[in-house]
Amino acid sequence: MEKKYDFTKREKKWGRFWEKENVYKFSPESKKDIYSVDTPPPTLSGKMHIGHAFSYTQQDIVVRYKRMTGKNVFYPFGTDDNGLPTEKLVEKEKKVRIFDMERKDFIKLCQKTVKELRPAFIQDWKDVGMSCDFELEYSTITSEIQKLSQKYFLELYKKKRAYKKEGPAVWCPVCQTAIAQAEMEDKEKEGVFYDISFKTQKGQITIATTRPELLASCVAIIVHPEDKRYKKFVKEKATVPLFGHEVEIIKDKEVDKSKGTGAVMCCTFGDVTDIEWFYAHNLPLRVCVNKDGKLNELAKKYKGLSIKEAKEKIVADLKKESFIKKEENITQITNVHERCSAPIEIIPTNQWFIKCLDLKKELLKMGRQLSWTPPHFKTRYDNWIKGLRWDWCISRQRYFGIPFPIWYCKHCNKEVAANIKDLPVDPFSSKPKKKCCGKQDFIPDKNVLDTWATSCLTPQIAQNLVKNKKVKEKLFPMSLRPQSHDIINFWLFYTVLRSNLHFKKLPWEEVVISGFTLDEKGEKMSKSKGNVVEPKTVIEKYGADALRYWTASVGFGEDIRWSEKELQAAKRTLTKVWNASKFSISHLENYKPKKSIDKKKLEEEDKWFLSKFQKTLKEYTSHFEKHHYQKARRVVDSFFWNDFCGNYIEMVKKRLYNEERNPEGARFATYHCLLGIMKLYAPFIPFITEEIYQGHFNKFEKEKSIHLTDLPKIEKELSFPSSMKNIEDIIEIFTAVRKFKSEKGISMGKEIEKLTIQTENKSIAKNTAVIKDTLKVKEIAFGRGDVRISDKLFLKIED
């Protein structure tokens, strides 16, 4: 074994080895229990983010553990590369703008870009040591998946679960598409709160608004029913300044009397409450904002202006005519689109929805049946469902996505759906087989499906990667869904919803939720803040194993803080693993491992060490079974560093060098436990453990990779409780003597003339050899000690 471990070279080597040897390949013919993982398909972007490295490593650790407990692991890998996020990526990468291009050209460019970027992007996942079967691979824009997604859409369409409706929808004027409730985000903005007076028969009424540009859309003024100031105005008509149309003054208890002037104008549509009032009071529709965010003819002379320009002009004109009574600068919170940060508008459009509000009870029940790690994230799921107000809007007015397999008859406007056997279908380039109104004149549905409407089908997509029917059936429901908490409201919720609608089943047995990566200051890492650390840089500097080791220091659901120091510590552990293995193996070269050993050949320290390993194994397993991998890692750390390196090696060194006192027993315990430690570490640091396994152990073990071996089994015959106690008492003596040396400034290597031990534990007298070896003591005696170590132990040390 080389003196220094060159992680860059070795990690590349083993990465290639795993791929070439198909180490992580799913075997449909295997008789083992299947453990199936609904791997999150990352949204295709230039490169992997550190948050990805963090959360994917955590799930990979769990999966690797499962593999080593004898499960037949089904762990596919896909990328999500259609829809808005991909369009945004292409616009940025290729420096184009979607609305400047023809639909088909833009789609072509998207396809080309995806093809270019995808391999390098996936490589990042391989480099971090993911143990997916990369041959079980999918991309959410392929025709196969289009077919699958369209098929499930049609299923809902036929059940009338998917429906098209004209109505106010949340709209992003920059992306020019409808978006779903979950895609909105809060953002603080500076704004101005204007008091604007309206004329009525009974005098002036003053409303407060931050959006004077929507005056043209004003359809009512609303006051609180118990507001004395405005009682006399109720049911009166008010004239809208600048635009002159009349609106009614009505009452509604949703109005906050203390806000602004206590009177509010209702526009179609300024915000979400306007929608409620619009329906509740049966108000007329007056839409003055177009889909591109510009005002229309209803805005009269302001037509064609953007919202921002219109606001300036309208405010100026209102001031000129003294309609503005007061203005106040405020910081307000506005809803913006999470993908582009543009303030959203509410515009009535024709959109496709999936009806889900009637399923709240069932969905809550499914949440209860699912096993959550950590458990408290279930509450977030519950809260989201309880707070749902709209059906899921699944249509987007974009180009690069999965089209709706729907046409409309040019003559009667009737919807015509594609046949399932003809899928996938692009309604732009094909036509329905049947006729309508005696002709085949159709126009395509121009919408594409929301990306989530496809990505929430990952269990079905994954299942479809396997051809064997029997095996396929075993893959659903899946065992595990790993994901981060920020998309509980999207991906997790939608997957449960679809699974309910199509199969009436939970999609998985359990879900594990990972947290975020924070920078040194504890702030969330994000591209916009510019505080991101790139996994590639970390891997180059410290190696993937170190990165993984670090990510395993916190558990599921917990955020992790970036710290260079922690990475250095991780690397130190890896060096220690390397050095300890190298040393141990150098003494095992001529040793042929045995399954069992004659107990007479075991010294007390061997028995202690083997017992301690049994204990470690037990704790490790129990932590992992609860998905507490971070605790499992700590258990191994402690066993490896303290018991193995700190004590055991020191105790048996002399035996190994000089072939005395049952060297056979020391070799047995060393081989057994070192291989054991490597296995226990393997899920965390797969590269270096593989290197060490291949450097020695594979000569005797039958599996071609450590990752295909089973974890050691608990063996009662290797547990010796009395030896545990005896060596622990002896270690107490070690500590005391080391302290004595340290205080006197004596080097640890210097010999001690005589050590007198006063103890109640009579077994220690039988094990003086190990004390002599470890502490370099010439003579050991039993009698009165003059230094009190504890109630039961006194020592006399003569140097």
Next chain:
RNA sequence: GGACGGUUAGCUCAGUUGGCUAGAGCAUCUCGUUUACACCGAGGAGGCCGCAGGUUCGAGUCCUGCACCGUCCACCA
């Protein structure tokens, strides 16, 4: 406004069903190098366990209230 999580050594965090004289790693200080490892070893110093009450023989751990930090949801006229 509602919900969830957090608050323990200078920093990052462990602390199972109440038994703690509160631990680990990093940082710091002292001492020690040549048959694994200075990317090392040994040892020391360092804590009103967020605050205030309560239950108990006994509270870091259980209960109540509060404060601060983080996250999600709602409000956002």
